[in-house]
Amino acid sequence: MGDDIDKSDSMGDEIDKSDSMGDDSDRSDSMGEDCGEDYVEDLADWIDWMEPVHLRYTDEDDVDGTRFYPFIRRREDEERISPEEEYLLMKKQVEESKGFDIDFTKFRCLFNYTPVDLDLENQFVFEPETTRGLLNRLSQTSLEKFNEKYTSNYEFVKVIKANYHFCAGIMFFITFQGKLLSDSKLFQAKLRFCGRLTGFISCELKPDKNAHYIEALEKEDPKKPRLTLEPSNV
Numbered sequence: 001m002g003d004d005i006d007k008s009d010s011m012g013d014e015i016d017k018s019d020s021m022g023d024d025s026d027r028s029d030s031m032g033e034d035c036g037e038d039y040v041e042d043l044a045d046w047i048d049w050m051e052p053v054h055l056r057y058t059d060e061d062d063v064d065g066t067r068f069y070p071f072i073r074r075r076e077d078e079e080r081i082s083p084e085e086e087y088l089l090m091k092k093q094v095e096e097s098k099g100f101d102i103d104f105t106k107f108r109c110l111f112n113y114t115p116v117d118l119d120l121e122n123q124f125v126f127e128p129e130t131t132r133g134l135l136n137r138l139s140q141t142s143l144e145k146f147n148e149k150y151t152s153n154y155e156f157v158k159v160i161k162a163n164y165h166f167c168a169g170i171m172f173f174i175t176f177q178g179k180l181l182s183d184s185k186l187f188q189a190k191l192r193f194c195g196r197l198t199g200f201i202s203c204e205l206k207p208d209k210n211a212h213y214i215e216a217l218e219k220e221d222p223k224k225p226r227l228t229l230e231p232s233n234v
Contacts, residue, residue: 047190047202050099051112051165053091058083059108072104072115083109099173100188100206102163116162116172124170124193135159139176142189142203154178160186169194175206 059080081089086109093102094113104115116131117123123131140156147154157177164172174189186206192199 057110112165146203
């Protein structure tokens with residue numbers, strides 16, 4: 001992959017940091033019982049800054065079939081592409097969508113950008129809160145901040161999908177549905193979840209070119225899976 005792969009390979013410290021966190025269930029133990037304080041991030045760079053993509057494991061490393069995405073996987077009969085090609089594809093999708101629209105069915109390798117399984121009950125939190133409940137709550141708060149900033153009155157409907165990567169905590173990229181009267185819209189919220197602190201970075205309307213997706217969403221099972229909030233000092 002040329003310079004890109006060399007760049008990816010040079011991220012050893014980041015990979016070790018991710019690996020040292022263990023699986024998601026281990027990571028949830030450090031999240032605390034509650035998000036605690038909510039605030040708008042006061043660092044403008046967080047809005048546009050994107051974590052560089054790096055490859056964590058290739059398909060050959062999946063010796064027991066559990067290391068990767070058990071709920072989102074390419075079919076076994078699909079033509080496989082090389083880890084180098086997967087890396088370039090992941091990098092392209094992250095850059096073009098700013099981290100929100102990644103088609104994880106295209107990948108058999110594991111990268112630092114990871115899909116959230118909304119039906120995995122306690123991936124990031126302690127009982128009785130669930131993963132879906134956490135993402136619902138974070139989306140609702142993001143939408144409240146959006147409404148306050150732009151004097152609107154959108155109502156939260158449901159989370160559509162989400163992915164994340166580790167940073168100083170967990171960086172979530174959440175796509176959720178909101179509505180104003182009978183008008184449904186898709187929103188994208190980026191936020192940093194760290195123990196009892198949640199930093200809200202941005203909440204944006206998804207570009208209109210994807211508006212037709214709403215009709216399809218209404219027909220799906222509910223379990224299936226940019227106006228920016230300006231930073232303010234706390």
